[in-house]
Amino acid sequence: ALEDGLKKADADPSVKAVMICGENGKFSAGADIRGFSSPKTLGVALGPIVSLIESSEKPVVAAIEGVALGGGLEVALGCHYRVAHAKARMGLPEVTIGLLPGAEGTQRLPRLIGVPAALDMITTGKHIPATEALKLGLVDEIVEENTIEAAIRLANKVIGQPLGPRRLSLKPVPKLPNMEAFLQEAQVKVKRQARGFLAPELCFQAVQAATQRPFAEGVRRERELFQVLLSSGQAQALQYAFFAERAVHRWATPGGINLLFIIFDSILLLSLGLGTMGQGIVTSLVKANIPVVALEQNLEYLNKGRKAVMVLLEREAKKMEGGAQKLDFHNPARLQFTVDFNLLHDVDLVIEAVFENMALKKEIFHKLSNICKPGALLCTNTSALDIDEIASATSRPQQVIGTHFFSPAHVMRLLEIIYGRHTSPSAIATAMQLAKDMKKVGVVVGNCFGFVGNRMMFPYVEQAVFLLEEGSRPEAVDQVLEDFGFKIGPFRMSDLAGLDVGWRSRKGQGLTGPSLPAGSSARQRRGQRYSPLPDLLCERGRFGQKTGKGWYQYERAGGRTATPDPWIHGFLSQYRDTHRIETRYIDQEEILERCLFSLINEGFAILAEGIASGPEHLDVIYLNGYGWPKHRGGPMFYASTVGLPRVLAKLQKYSEAHPDVPKLRPSAFLKKLVAVGNAPLKEWMSYLSRQSPKL
Ligand SMILES: CC(C)(COP(=O)(O)OP(=O)(O)OC[C@H]1O[C@@H](n2cnc3c(N)ncnc32)[C@H](O)[C@@H]1OP(=O)(O)O)[C@@H](O)C(=O)NCCC(=O)NCCSC(=O)/C=C/CCCCCCCCCCCCC(=O)O
Numbered sequence: 001a002l003e004d005g006l007k008k009a010d011a012d013p014s015v016k017a018v019m020i021c022g023e024n025g026k027f028s029a030g031a032d033i034r035g036f037s038s039p040k041t042l043g044v045a046l047g048p049i050v051s052l053i054e055s056s057e058k059p060v061v062a063a064i065e066g067v068a069l070g071g072g073l074e075v076a077l078g079c080h081y082r083v084a085h086a087k088a089r090m091g092l093p094e095v096t097i098g099l100l101p102g103a104e105g106t107q108r109l110p111r112l113i114g115v116p117a118a119l120d121m122i123t124t125g126k127h128i129p130a131t132e133a134l135k136l137g138l139v140d141e142i143v144e145e146n147t148i149e150a151a152i153r154l155a156n157k158v159i160g161q162p163l164g165p166r167r168l169s170l171k172p173v174p175k176l177p178n179m180e181a182f183l184q185e186a187q188v189k190v191k192r193q194a195r196g197f198l199a200p201e202l203c204f205q206a207v208q209a210a211t212q213r214p215f216a217e218g219v220r221r222e223r224e225l226f227q228v229l230l231s232s233g234q235a236q237a238l239q240y241a242f243f244a245e246r247a248v249h250r251w252a253t254p255g256g257i258n259l260l261f262i263i264f265d266s267i268l269l270l271s272l273g274l275g276t277m278g279q280g281i282v283t284s285l286v287k288a289n290i291p292v293v294a295l296e297q298n299l300e301y302l303n304k305g306r307k308a309v310m311v312l313l314e315r316e317a318k319k320m321e322g323g324a325q326k327l328d329f330h331n332p333a334r335l336q337f338t339v340d341f342n343l344l345h346d347v348d349l350v351i352e353a354v355f356e357n358m359a360l361k362k363e364i365f366h367k368l369s370n371i372c373k374p375g376a377l378l379c380t381n382t383s384a385l386d387i388d389e390i391a392s393a394t395s396r397p398q399q400v401i402g403t404h405f406f407s408p409a410h411v412m413r414l415l416e417i418i419y420g421r422h423t424s425p426s427a428i429a430t431a432m433q434l435a436k437d438m439k440k441v442g443v444v445v446g447n448c449f450g451f452v453g454n455r456m457m458f459p460y461v462e463q464a465v466f467l468l469e470e471g472s473r474p475e476a477v478d479q480v481l482e483d484f485g486f487k488i489g490p491f492r493m494s495d496l497a498g499l500d501v502g503w504r505s506r507k508g509q510g511l512t513g514p515s516l517p518a519g520s521s522a523r524q525r526r527g528q529r530y531s532p533l534p535d536l537l538c539e540r541g542r543f544g545q546k547t548g549k550g551w552y553q554y555e556r557a558g559g560r561t562a563t564p565d566p567w568i569h570g571f572l573s574q575y576r577d578t579h580r581i582e583t584r585y586i587d588q589e590e591i592l593e594r595c596l597f598s599l600i601n602e603g604f605a606i607l608a609e610g611i612a613s614g615p616e617h618l619d620v621i622y623l624n625g626y627g628w629p630k631h632r633g634g635p636m637f638y639a640s641t642v643g644l645p646r647v648l649a650k651l652q653k654y655s656e657a658h659p660d661v662p663k664l665r666p667s668a669f670l671k672k673l674v675a676v677g678n679a680p681l682k683e684w685m686s687y688l689s690r691q692s693p694k695l
Contacts, residue, residue, distance in 0.1 A: 030070025098235030237633030274305025280409025369394035414625030485629025495544035
């Protein structure tokens with residue numbers, strides 16, 4: 001239609017200029033992402049249409065409202081002029097779906113805004129506001145009022161002016177005094193951050209081509225690179241992740257009723273507990289423009305927490321400088337700090353973020369239930385505790401819900417929303433809306449130990465430790481998983497989180513410490529293999545980064561640079577001697593498979609139990625909360641690309657070698673999916689014979 005319209009306008013002598021706009025206040029979000037996996041649409045090339053716009057003998061003006069993204073922005077780049085509404089956003093987000101701007105965008109954008117800014121936009125995919133676009137020279141004008149009228153005004157004004165200088169394909173790429181050095185440095189940075197993710201590197205190469213070749217040749221290179229990405233498999237994984245993230249929003253009640261989210265305008269929210277999690281939660285709430293009261297049990301903790309929150313908010317305010325939104329945190333109507341429990345009477349929603357201790361949480365929820373007004377929703381921030389038990393301390397279990405934030409809570413996008421046996425659908429809907437308002441990805445899951453994310457993490461970490469017992473080293477295991485694409489491997493992660501966290505939890509479960517029955521075997525608990533290695537480290541005061549020693553050594557307590565520790569190597573070999581474990585060489589394949597497949601296996605068990613509604617939920621949790629590499633689509637998607645028969649065969653092999661490790665025993669659901677012929681991921685849930693009562 002665009003092509004036809006342009007041809008008609010060019011042929012009609014009464015038409016003097018052309019204005020291109022979108023409908024309903026949006027310019028364009030680009031290509032339909034689903035089209036990239038449909039062979040039918042692959043023949044449609046946008047590039048030639050963008051060229052057609054640019055070669056028009058009549059001035060063409062883009063009126064950009066809402067968003068101009070991907071192919072949408074490439075269309076605008078073909079236009080001779082661009083007028084944007086002040087609230088519009090622009091970007092080339094193709095890299096985030098595993099592609100590159102394939103309609104000549106990698107060649108036109110550097111010619112318009114220069115290589116550094118173009119590289120930044122193209123390799124990160126970030127959306128920029130109109131104000132920034134104006135500064136970069138990406139748009140010619142921004143308006144507060146009617147963009148279309150402004151674009152028509154501009155079109156009328158430029159009729160008859162030469163179009164040559166406005167055709168980006170004819171412009172040279174602006175020179176930099178040190179282009180070679182700049183590109184070299186940029187490439188190193190892109191590679192370092194990409195960790196096996198192809199698209200940023202190929203985006204870089206396409207922009208580099210713009211600096212080295214004439215326009216037409218650059219376009220040819222762009223197309224070649226686009227085709228490489230399109231068939232790489234990574235694009236499919238990222239596009240799956242795009243839709244998975246949106247699918248988890250469409251959570252329905254057990255009866256299949258979609259929930260209408262409650263839009264809150266003037267909710268007063270109370271955050272209880274101002275430790276690290278509480279500080280991050282309060283910061284996120286203020287950023288979301290939700291009035292919040294932060295409550296602590298005494299003045300000392302309150303003042304400490306207030307100081308930390310203020311530091312975080314100042315930092316956030318700095319980041320937001322120049323943008324449309326301002327952080328309003330000095331206004332007591334938006335944020336107040338108190339030790340006065342009476343303020344609980346008025347709040348609409350409470351997020352409790354105290355220490356992970358069941359007795360303490362129950363005591364607090366009992367108090368909340370007595371003081372809060374009848375409709376108030378009571379959320380508990382917990383990473384593993386039983387929501388039903390916490391709710392049992394209240395007289396309103398239907399209004400109790402788990403909200404598992406991830407640290408640092410003002411940065412991490414994931415929010416696991418855990419419903420208990422009595423949690424009402426409206427409580428779930430409210431929590432989901434809260435996640436949306438906080439710009440987080442809320443994923444609704446059922447109540448079980450560790451919920452989804454941590455429950456899948458336990459066997460992964462367990463395997464990592466078993467691998468040490470059998471002959472590996474922390475740095476070797478971490479390297480394999482970091483090469484796979486994780487930001488940090490399991491041992492660096494444990495050191496960062498603090499080994500004492502798990503130790504406390506294991507003591508609470510009676511797996512170690514004073515409550516462990518006398519005479520318990522060192523490497524067996526409740527008939528299963530158990531590794532006391534993490535406990536032994538804790539007993540020696542090695543809690544990770546905070547103490548300067550853990551699985552690695554650090555430059556000082558609180559240091560961040562992990563260095564392999566000869567003490568650990570000696571300790572491990574002594575441990576193996578003590579327990580008569582024969583040290584063997586463990587190859588990378590075994591490390592990867594045992595860690596990942598045990599995690600995936602737990603995912604299948606979770607699906608079968610109805611703890612999550614589908615594999616997309618598990619994947620979104622792992623992509624947004626656990627550093628799973630985005631270009632691998634999440635653990636369940638990854639399993640589908642490896643092939644379920646292979647995952648099953650490997651689990652069977654490892655399980656036979658380690659019969660005392662139940663988490664390696666293939667889940668019945670995985671076996672079923674293989675038996676029905678390696679069902680595709682989108683059909684998995686239809687093979688569950690009954691919907692679990694948890695859903
Ligand atoms: C910012 C958004 C647009 C909106 O955000 P928000 O308001 O929060 O709403 P959402 O919940 O995210 O979205 C609402 C629903 O809309 C669906 N949606 C959104 N965008 C798309 C899309 N681009 N495609 C399909 N569906 C989309 C979304 O899923 C929601 O629906 P539902 O709830 O799931 O039902 C935000 O949505 C956003 O950021 N969207 C993504 C924008 C994006 O990434 N755009 C870039 C797309 S890629 C592109 O444009 C590429 C163009 C190049 C053309 C190449 C031509 C074809 C290939 C030929 C190959 C040959 C090579 C030759 C090259 C040549 O010459 O052309």
